[in-house]
Amino acid sequence: xxxxxxxxxxxxxxxxxxxxxxxxxxxxxxxxxxxxxxxxxxxxxxxxxxxxxxxxxxxxxxxxxxxxxxxxxxxxxxxxxxxxxxxxxxxxxxxxxxxxxxxxxxxxxxxxxxxxxxxxxxxxxxxxxxxxxxxxx
Amino acid sequence: xxxxxxxxxxxxxxxxxxxxxxxxxxxxxxxxxxxxxxxxxxxxxxxxxxxxxxxxxxxxxxxxxxxxxxxxxxxxxxxxxxxxxxxxxxxxxxxxxxxxxxxxxxxxxxxxxxxxxxxxxxxxxxxxxxxxxxxxxxxxxxxxxxxxxxxxxxxxxxxxxxxxxxxxxxxxxxxxxxxxxxxxxxxxxxxxxxxxxxxxxxxxxxxxxxxxxxxxxxxxxxxxxxxxxxxxxxxxxxxxxxxxxxxxxxxxxxxxxxxxxxxxxxxxxxxxxxxxxxxxxxxxxxxxxxxxxxxxxxxxx
Ligand code: SF4
Ligand code: FES
Numbered sequence: 001x002x003x004x005x006x007x008x009x010x011x012x013x014x015x016x017x018x019x020x021x022x023x024x025x026x027x028x029x030x031x032x033x034x035x036x037x038x039x040x041x042x043x044x045x046x047x048x049x050x051x052x053x054x055x056x057x058x059x060x061x062x063x064x065x066x067x068x069x070x071x072x073x074x075x076x077x078x079x080x081x082x083x084x085x086x087x088x089x090x091x092x093x094x095x096x097x098x099x100x101x102x103x104x105x106x107x108x109x110x111x112x113x114x115x116x117x118x119x120x121x122x123x124x125x126x127x128x129x130x131x132x133x134x135x136x137x
Numbered sequence: 138x139x140x141x142x143x144x145x146x147x148x149x150x151x152x153x154x155x156x157x158x159x160x161x162x163x164x165x166x167x168x169x170x171x172x173x174x175x176x177x178x179x180x181x182x183x184x185x186x187x188x189x190x191x192x193x194x195x196x197x198x199x200x201x202x203x204x205x206x207x208x209x210x211x212x213x214x215x216x217x218x219x220x221x222x223x224x225x226x227x228x229x230x231x232x233x234x235x236x237x238x239x240x241x242x243x244x245x246x247x248x249x250x251x252x253x254x255x256x257x258x259x260x261x262x263x264x265x266x267x268x269x270x271x272x273x274x275x276x277x278x279x280x281x282x283x284x285x286x287x288x289x290x291x292x293x294x295x296x297x298x299x300x301x302x303x304x305x306x307x308x309x310x311x312x313x314x315x316x317x318x319x320x321x322x323x324x325x326x327x328x329x330x331x332x333x334x335x336x337x338x339x340x341x342x343x344x345x346x347x348x349x350x351x352x353x354x355x356x357x358x359x360x361x362x363x364x365x366x367x368x369x370x371x372x373x374x375x376x377x378x379x380x381x382x383x384x385x386x387x388x389x390x391x392x393x394x395x396x397x398x399x400x401x402x403x404x405x406x407x408x409x410x411x412x413x414x415x416x417x418x419x420x421x422x423x424x425x426x427x428x429x430x431x432x433x434x435x436x437x438x
Contacts, residue, residue, distance in 0.1 A: 026400045038215045101335045
């Protein structure tokens with residue numbers, strides 16, 4: 001069997017599965033770079049905010065909750081969450097893609113990573129909303 | 138007397154290298170040649186072993202010469218692939234003392250050791266002994282469309298396009314990358330290829346840049362599409378080992394980075410082209426030809 005035959009057959013078998021193309025790899029790479037650099041800035045601000053009072057005080061329960069109550073700080077935390085989740089999970093995806101090169105593995109990794117990323121962002125956002133006080137529950 | 142003592146000390150220190158270089162006086166010297174042996178075609182489960190040969194060498198003996206000596210006088214069953222014996226055909230790539238090199242381009246004297254170990258290129262399936270299977274490598278090369286694509290070339294009136302025009306500056310943008318002899322050394326040194334067989338590898342990607350940068354080619358966007366996949370150019374970790382081992386100075390890592398910057402739209406830069414110096418103030422060159430000086434000035438602009 002030639003390599004092109006093999007490719008065609010495997011494409012037929014997995015067509016339903018492989019038709020999902022969300023973004024080109026260069027677009028994903030751009031997003032990876034942009035989220036990485038942006039995360040550096042927001043994390044730097046987040047760490048610097050620990051220094052406006054003695055470090056151990058800044059991590060006391062009341063002070064942490066006060067941080068969440070400040071809408072700007074809550075937005076900063078949300079942006080850290082989103083940027084790190086996108087950057088980190090794409091990094092994980094790249095590592096996993098190198099382990100095996102089958103189409104099914106590739107698609108499974110992509111789907112798994114997107115689901116995990118959305119799950120982490122949703123869970124983190126829920127925490128931020130509850131701590132901020134908008135919670136209805 | 139002191140000088141003599143110093144020389145003697147150095148002699149002892151560089152004993153091995155000097156032993157080989159002494160052969161210029163036509164005194165005999167030899168090295169131990171260790172050759173990787175396997176027959177993966179006859180028996181895919183064959184386990185490799187090393188055969189050792191004592192080979193006489195001279196200062197100019199290359200590893201390929203030593204292997205052919207072993208084949209001629211010790212064991213005619215050693216499998217080697219070679220053709221030009223002058224680093225032009227790219228057939229004789231192998232791992233010599235742990236580094237991918239061309240056997241015909243590696244002199245034993247420059248290895249400065251008395252034991253030469255020859256193994257097949259890593260990242261290529263074994264066929265027999267030092268011969269490896271290049272099909273995957275060539276498929277990757279083919280996948281980047283290593284030929285000029287120009288829509289105007291299909292015009293029925295052939296006389297209109299008997300040749301493509303190209304300035305020396307345009308040629309210089311890709312000339313270095315066109316020196317590739319497809320020896321596969323870069324492919325075997327690439328850590329990404331070692332884990333990801335779908336990755337085209339440094340050779341194919343640098344050839345993609347070679348045709349992308351060619352002013353005669355008009356299918357640039359399609360070229361970028363071909364390498365913009367999940368196992369494409371983005372998987373390059375920029376280890377740079379490809380450029381380290383390339384025997385022709387192609388610098389595939391540079392080609393990959395230039396292509397990547399085009400793909401991401403971060404920069405449209407080409408390879409830095411050496412500028413001609415303005416020698417108009419030099420009385421010797423100014424006298425030689427005014428036309429040349431004019432050209433230099435134009436280039437500087
Ligand atoms: S880029 Fe260099 S090392 Fe790679 S195949 Fe071409 S000549 Fe050989
Ligand atoms: S024999 Fe042709 S490159 Fe070595």
